[in-house]
Amino acid sequence: MIEDLIKEQIDKWDLARNNYAALARVKVKELMVNKCLYKVQFNPARILSSAAKVDVQSIKRHKCFLCAENLPSQQTVLSAVDHYNILVNPFPIFPKHLTIPDKKHLPQRILLHFKDMLDFAYLLKDFVVFYNGPKCGASAPDHAHFQAGNKDFLPLEQDWEQHKAGCVVQIKEGKIWQLDDAPRTTLIIEAKNAEAAMTLFIAIYDALPLKKDDGEPMMNLLTWYDQERWIICVFPRAMHRPSCYTDVGDKNMLISPASVDLSGVFITPLEKDFDKITAGDINCILQEVCLSPKDIEAVKQKIKARLL
Numbered sequence: 001m002i003e004d005l006i007k008e009q010i011d012k013w014d015l016a017r018n019n020y021a022a023l024a025r026v027k028v029k030e031l032m033v034n035k036c037l038y039k040v041q042f043n044p045a046r047i048l049s050s051a052a053k054v055d056v057q058s059i060k061r062h063k064c065f066l067c068a069e070n071l072p073s074q075q076t077v078l079s080a081v082d083h084y085n086i087l088v089n090p091f092p093i094f095p096k097h098l099t100i101p102d103k104k105h106l107p108q109r110i111l112l113h114f115k116d117m118l119d120f121a122y123l124l125k126d127f128v129v130f131y132n133g134p135k136c137g138a139s140a141p142d143h144a145h146f147q148a149g150n151k152d153f154l155p156l157e158q159d160w161e162q163h164k165a166g167c168v169v170q171i172k173e174g175k176i177w178q179l180d181d182a183p184r185t186t187l188i189i190e191a192k193n194a195e196a197a198m199t200l201f202i203a204i205y206d207a208l209p210l211k212k213d214d215g216e217p218m219m220n221l222l223t224w225y226d227q228e229r230w231i232i233c234v235f236p237r238a239m240h241r242p243s244c245y246t247d248v249g250d251k252n253m254l255i256s257p258a259s260v261d262l263s264g265v266f267i268t269p270l271e272k273d274f275d276k277i278t279a280g281d282i283n284c285i286l287q288e289v290c291l292s293p294k295d296i297e298a299v300k301q302k303i304k305a306r307l308l
């Protein structure tokens, strides 16, 4: 079903065909930050997303690009799954990259949609499914959506177990793990059923800092289903875009981290940034956009207090 959709879109839609062909030739380099692998992908087609203006006024000025009535005429909509449409993302990072918007124009919020995300991870077993919070890299913060990309692509999907640094809490059918991956502050839920995944996710959600005027705690999420359990990576966020995004001169880098970057594939739409970025830069960016050691410790304490 999904394979046919991808093939059909690449066959008939020039934009998709050209961008998927370009992706096959992108430059990639590898950097290590605290023993964790980060790939850097030079992907010029992602400039639209990385440079997207996501303030309320800018969003209001443009037609929503995830509402069905505004989709390009060449875009095929797979609408068979409940209240979602499945689309091929014409600006791919993954060799197979999907966008999964709600059929309705509802704001990007995780709590009401978390169970759906688990269902998609179960349904799309060859894919990881991810969520970018409204102030954490989503370029359509006004329209609820997930994205999905093929497995065997993100370093964290492949190596998270090597970085386990202990269990934060354990319930009957699931656990929350912490990783030795500073300055990233990942919490990983491993759950054998959806109820356990929900219980553990809500415990994390309620423990995260909530900024005044925000609709939810800042976060990115990545999930997949494998060996009869869900793995859900929660990346709590302190900041939307790092200081290098607005720095002037040599320090400037157009990098707007979201789930994919935090899972180990940093996207640089500009070649100058691809050429110059170092492991030290990624370390600095993670330090800025992830929680501080003190804040992640407080989150873990709150989770334990609730579930132990």
Ligand SMILES: [Zn+2]
Pocket (backbone or CB within 6 Å): 064, 065, 066, 067, 104, 105, 106, 142, 143
């Ligand atoms: Zn919309």
